Amino acid sequence: MDLEGFEAATVPHMNALYDAALRLAGDQATAQDLTQETYLRALRSFGTFEPGSNCRAWLLRIQYNLFCTQYRRGRRMPLVWLDEGETDPSLDLPSHEPGPEEQTVRELDREAVRRAIAQLPEDFRMAVTLVDINGLTCAEAATVMDVPRGTILSRLHRARRRLETMLLPELGRVQADDL
Amino acid sequence: MTCEDFRLRLTAFSLGELEPGERKLTRDHLAACDDCASRVLVDRQLTALLRASAVPAPSETFAAVLAAVRVEAARDEAGLPATSPRRQAPPRQARRRHWVALAAALLAAAAVVASALLVVPAPDPGSPLSAAWSSYHSEGKNGLGTPSKAEAERLFAVLGPASRTPDLSAYGLRKDGWEGRDLAGHVAAVAEYRDAEGGRVTLMRWRGDLPRMARGPEGTELAAYRWGRHTSYWWHADGVVWCLVGTIDQDRLYQIAEHLGGES
Numbered sequence: 001m002d003l004e005g006f007e008a009a010t011v012p013h014m015n016a017l018y019d020a021a022l023r024l025a026g027d028q029a030t031a032q033d034l035t036q037e038t039y040l041r042a043l044r045s046f047g048t049f050e051p052g053s054n055c056r057a058w059l060l061r062i063q064y065n066l067f068c069t070q071y072r073r074g075r076r077m078p079l080v081w082l083d084e085g086e087t088d089p090s091l092d093l094p095s096h097e098p099g100p101e102e103q104t105v106r107e108l109d110r111e112a113v114r115r116a117i118a119q120l121p122e123d124f125r126m127a128v129t130l131v132d133i134n135g136l137t138c139a140e141a142a143t144v145m146d147v148p149r150g151t152i153l154s155r156l157h158r159a160r161r162r163l164e165t166m167l168l169p170e171l172g173r174v175q176a177d178d179l
Numbered sequence: 180m181t182c183e184d185f186r187l188r189l190t191a192f193s194l195g196e197l198e199p200g201e202r203k204l205t206r207d208h209l210a211a212c213d214d215c216a217s218r219v220l221v222d223r224q225l226t227a228l229l230r231a232s233a234v235p236a237p238s239e240t241f242a243a244v245l246a247a248v249r250v251e252a253a254r255d256e257a258g259l260p261a262t263s264p265r266r267q268a269p270p271r272q273a274r275r276r277h278w279v280a281l282a283a284a285l286l287a288a289a290a291v292v293a294s295a296l297l298v299v300p301a302p303d304p305g306s307p308l309s310a311a312w313s314s315y316h317s318e319g320k321n322g323l324g325t326p327s328k329a330e331a332e333r334l335f336a337v338l339g340p341a342s343r344t345p346d347l348s349a350y351g352l353r354k355d356g357w358e359g360r361d362l363a364g365h366v367a368a369v370a371e372y373r374d375a376e377g378g379r380v381t382l383m384r385w386r387g388d389l390p391r392m393a394r395g396p397e398g399t400e401l402a403a404y405r406w407g408r409h410t411s412y413w414w415h416a417d418g419v420v421w422c423l424v425g426t427i428d429q430d431r432l433y434q435i436a437e438h439l440g441g442e443s
Contacts, residue, residue: 003252007245014244018236032240039244040251113232131194132229138196149196157190164225171224 006046010039013056016134017063023117023129024067034071038063057140060130064144116166124159127152132160180208185215193222326358334359337366341384341419344370350435352380352427372425380425380432382439387420412436 017038022031041062042049049058117125123145130141131152138156142149164171185208191197192205209216236244326334334342344357352372360369360383367385374380412423412433423436 001252001255003249006252007248011241011245014241015233015235018240019234022234028237032237032243035236035240036244036247039248043248043251109228110232113228114234117229117232128229132226133233138194153191153194153196156194157187160190160222160225163229164221167225167228171221171228 001043002046003043006043009046009049009051009055010042010059013059014039016056017059020060020063020126020129020134021067023125024064024122025071026118030071034063034067037070038066041066054136054140056134057136057144060134060136061144064126113163113167116163119166120159120162124155124162127155128159128163131156180204182208182212182215185209185212186218189215189218189222193219193226325356330359334366334368337386338368338384338419339417341417341421342368344368345382345439347372347380347435350431350438351375352435355379374427378425378427380423380427380435383422383424384419386418388415412440414440416440 014035018031018035021034021038022028025031025034038059042059045062049055117128120128126145127141130136130144131138136144138149138152141152145152185192185205188197188201188205192202197205209219331342344354346354351374353374355371355373357368357370360367367383370382372380372382412421414421414436421439423432423439425432
């Protein structure tokens with residue numbers, strides 16, 4: 001087992017895996033479990049990974065399959081997510097960023113965006129997570145979700161229009177440097 | 180190309196997913212239409228916001244994942260069979276949350292505001308929360324008895340048919356006992372079940388309103404409250420609150436909740 005090669009290929013993508021897990025699962029503890037299980041599965045099947053292909057997409061596919069088969073619960077009923085009331089200190093902006101007021105506004109924007117994304121239907125949320133947040137192409141996202149590329153495009157289009165409506169106040173505050 | 184045609188292609192255009200011919204038509208339209216050009220800008224603003232909302236993995240997640248991977252690799256090197264990830268000890272934080280969640284499921288029955296309980300660390304020994312957990316743990320381990328006839332009649336008088344212990348043998352669960360329990364002044368019927376692997380399911384019912392934390396959106400009849408990988412299911416029927424929590428496979432637990440929710 002090539003542990004060194006596995007870690008070199010996969011660890012750089014752990015932030016993306018955790019972010020996707022958090023958006024799928026909805027809470028930090030489950031997101032950590034899901035990320036960990038994804039890595040263990042990936043370790044066992046690392047021999048099937050094709051060097052040079054998109055490792056992040058490969059990991060996300062493993063994770064999405066795992067979520068669909070073992071973690072998705074009670075889809076026909078509403079899940080009541082509680083706000084854990086925790087602030088992730090790693091979200092603090094670096095010191096060279098603008099002053100505290102603007103930092104606060106930006107953090108509020110991030111929170112508003114996370115909440116808006118969380119309100120999307122799961123299929124839309126996953127498409128946004130894969131393509132808009134984690135930078136996969138539509139074709140790669142289609143492979144992860146096992147749907148046609150056109151379906152991903154359609155979900156993204158509808159998700160973005162919904163998000164535009166929900167995030168209208170925040171959209172005006174995006175800085176030119178962010179674009 | 181009309182503005183409506185453009186709007187339908189906006190996302191594909193932004194992502195560079197249009198065919199060359201369509202891309203040229205779209206660019207020509209944008210060059211002549213300020214309204215659609217501003218839509219492209221809003222779309223870029225939106226994607227910038229989305230990118231910025233990414234949540235990095237906490238350092239403890241990095242550490243836990245790497246540790247699990249290295250243990251698994253060492254097992255493989257030693258020729259040991261792969262561990263089932265679902266059976267590995269969960270990370271410390273998840274274990275604590277599961278602990279708190281189960282205790283909270285009980286105390287929510289006592290109409291304690293559970294949303295506050297759920298974010299606190301494990302309680303100090305001797306605290307009410309700790310005592311409730313100890314009671315739950317020991318009673319589950321020892322098994323519940325069967326209430327006296329008088330107690331059963333009292334439960335029936337309070338809860339009506341909801342006091343009866345449902346038969347869950349179709350789900351591989353045998354009755355392990357039931358009893359009346361005082362949950363902070365609420366008379367509750369508590370039933371325990373076990374499956375062949377020792378998995379445990381607890382069903383609690385008491386008369387009252389659903390705890391605030393267990394209320395789903397308006398008009399829904401069954402709500403799942405999840406913390407970590409464990410879920411408790413809550414519903415309300417004829418003035419009686421039902422709470423189902425267990426350590427068995429969570430899909431099976433959901434099926435049971437749906438079944439009981441349909442019956443009650």
